[in-house]
Amino acid sequence: xxxxxxxxxxxxxxLTHADYLALRRFPALDGLRxxxxxxxxxQHFGGKTWAYSGGWMGVDLFFVLSGFLITTLALRExxxxxxxxxxxxxxxxxxxxxxxxxxVLAATALLxxxxxDWVTAELDKVLPxxxxxxxxxxxxxxxxxxxxxxxxxxxxxxxxxxxxFAAGFMPxxxxxxxxxxxxxxxxxxxxxxxxxxxxxxxxxxxxxxVVAILLHDPKGFAFLRGLTRPWLGFVFLPVLVAVQxxxxxxxxxxxxxxxxxxxxxxxxxxxxLSVLGDGPLVKFFSTPPMKFVGExxxxxxxxxxxxxxxxxxxxxxxxxxxxxxxxxxxxxxxGLADLLFRHVEQPMIEVGRKLIARLDRRTAEKRTPQAxxxxxxxxxxxxxxxxA
Numbered sequence: 100x101x102x103x104x105x106x107x108x109x110x111x112x113x114l115t116h117a118d119y120l121a122l123r124r125f126p127a128l129d130g131l132r133x134x135x136x137x138x139x140x141x142q143h144f145g146g147k148t149w150a151y152s153g154g155w156m157g158v159d160l161f162f163v164l165s166g167f168l169i170t171t172l173a174l175r176e177x178x179x180x181x182x183x184x185x186x187x188x189x190x191x192x193x194x195x196x197x198x199x200x201x202x203v204l205a206a207t208a209l210l211x212x213x214x215x216d217w218v219t220a221e222l223d224k225v226l227p228x229x230x231x232x233x234x235x236x237x238x239x240x241x242x243x244x245x246x247x248x249x250x251x252x253x254x255x256x257x258x259x260x261x262x263x264f265a266a267g268f269m270p271x272x273x274x275x276x277x278x279x280x281x282x283x284x285x286x287x288x289x290x291x292x293x294x295x296x297x298x299x300x301x302x303x304x305x306x307x308x309v310v311a312i313l314l315h316d317p318k319g320f321a322f323l324r325g326l327t328r329p330w331l332g333f334v335f336l337p338v339l340v341a342v343q344x345x346x347x348x349x350x351x352x353x354x355x356x357x358x359x360x361x362x363x364x365x366x367x368x369x370x371x372l373s374v375l376g377d378g379p380l381v382k383f384f385s386t387p388p389m390k391f392v393g394e395x396x397x398x399x400x401x402x403x404x405x406x407x408x409x410x411x412x413x414x415x416x417x418x419x420x421x422x423x424x425x426x427x428x429x430x431x432x433x434g435l436a437d438l439l440f441r442h443v444e445q446p447m448i449e450v451g452r453k454l455i456a457r458l459d460r461r462t463a464e465k466r467t468p469q470a471x472x473x474x475x476x477x478x479x480x481x482x483x484x485x486x487a
Contacts, residue, residue, distance in 0.1 A: 114327045114376040116320040120175075127374035128164055129393030130384025135160040136396040139245065140403050140429045146420035153343035156363050158248045159303045161400075163367040165252060166307025173264050174315040183264040187455045192256055194451025196397075199443050200249060203401040204229055207243050210408060235297045243404060251300045259308065271316040278309050289357050299357040303364035310368050314375075326369060329378025335370040336380065342366055398436035398444060406432035 135157035142154025172191075177183040211220050220242050228237050234250040262277050263269065285302050313319030342349070342363050349359040374381050383389070392399065407428045410417045417424045 114324065116317050116324075119314060119320060119375065120178075122375070125168075125375060126385035126390070127381040128168070128371075128384075130386070130389035131160060131164060131371075131374075131393070132396040133389050133392035134384075135164075136392065136399045137429055139400060140432060141422075141425045143245070143403065143425075144407055144420050144428050145422055145425035148422055149425065151344070151347055153346040153359075156343050156346060156360070159300070159360055159363050160367055161248065161396075162252075162300055162303040163307040163310075163364055163371065166255075166304040167311045167371060168307075169256065170259075170263070170308040170311035171315065173260065174311060177264065177268065178315075182268065183260070184459075185260045185265050186458070188256075188260045188264070190451055190455055190458075192253075194447050194454075195444075196249065196253070198447040199398050199401060199439050200246070202439065202443055203398075203405065204243060204246075206405055210405060211242065245403070246401065247297065248300070248400075251297050252304070255301055255304050263308075271312055271319060274312050275309065278305050278312065281305055299360045302361060303367075306364045306368050307371075310371060314372075323372055326372040327375055329373060329376065329380065332370060332373035332378065332380040335366060335373055339363070339366045339370055392433060395433065395436040395440045398439040399432050402435045402439065403428065403432045406435055 138152075138154040138157035138160075140154075141149045142152060142157070145152070145154070173183040173188060176187075208217075208222055208226065211217055211222055217223070222242075225237050225241060228234055229243060229246065232250045232253040234244070235247040237244060237247070262281075263274050282302050282305050285298050285305075288298050310323075313323055342359060346359040346363070349362070350356050353359075374384060410424070410428050410431055414427075417427060
């Protein structure tokens with residue numbers, strides 16, 4: 100009896116290692132980023148209904164995807180060129196993250212100054228932390244406080260490329276050793292109460308890096324290939340939701356606020372494997388609305404505070420945190436994020452690309468030996484007419 104093609108699509112493995120390396124985009128990840136950003140907004144402004152939704156774990160979803168995508172990009176660059184450029188890595192991060200970040204920070208500071216809240220918000224004390232990406236050292240609940248995640252990412256990506264790529268080609272085993280060694284070290288640090296804050300986030304990013312390293316290597320891909328079956332996404336996604344909804348119970352049960360984060364990060368990695376190729380979940384997460392919000396998720400995440408201030412000051416009913424308030428703030432934030440995406444993010448990313456291309460050309464010109472110029476021939480003598 101023939102198996103219907105639709106069932107083959109859902110239940111059979113979809114990817115080979117060659118298929119995986121040929122992928123230029125992972126379309127489902129746009130939808131996952133969209134969900135993560137909206138989850139955080141609803142956690143902040145949805146009121147009691149969403150207080151125990153675990154929406155704050157959307158940042159950990161971001162972290163796993165970031166570690167996976169950034170490491171995959173570097174590994175593929177190394178595969179093409181023989182070496183991943185740490186310089187280009189840093190330039191891409193600068194032009195991708197910093198322009199929008201500083202535009203939103205400036206707008207936030209101006210908003211508080213215009214409202215006369217500069218002193219009460221202690222902006223003179225906290226701005227140095229924000230300007231230098233040390234946001235995680237500011238007390239929770241402060242204005243622009245959700246940007247602590249950017250500080251964690253910036254610190255991670257200052258170190259990770261130096262460990263994994265600066266020395267040129269490095270065997271998979273050594274890279275995995277570095278990643279797992281860092282995870283073990285950070286896990287030990289988590290046992291020291293004064294260092295708990297944010298440390299689990301570095302482990303979650305490293306989880307995404309480990310997945311990228313394994314998938315890039317043929318043997319590592321063979322080890323994980325069984326988990327790339329699309330139907331497994333229908334298992335991992337409900338598990339992910341269950342962990343998120345019960346995060347507070349897991350905290351109480353284990354006596355640790357990091358345990359649910361690490362479990363959640365692991366399940367995100369499993370879900371990620373199941374949505375790399377094709378299948379119903381991939382199609383859902385890559386629909387045009389998901390793609391639209393996902394591409395703007397970084398700006399959406401940053402600008403949610405400004406969107407909330409606008410909605411609250413313009414429409415008094417939105418001063419009460421509830422589901423409808425969260426919906427309207429999300430829509431306002433998406434509108435602002437679209438402006439930032441089109442007029443700041445994309446133009447500055449393109450500037451970064453052009454700068455990298457120019458620097459690469461100069462580097463290539465310096466490394467290419469100049470061909471010797473042929474000797475210049477002596478000009479033929481001009482005949483002088485005999486005198487009459």
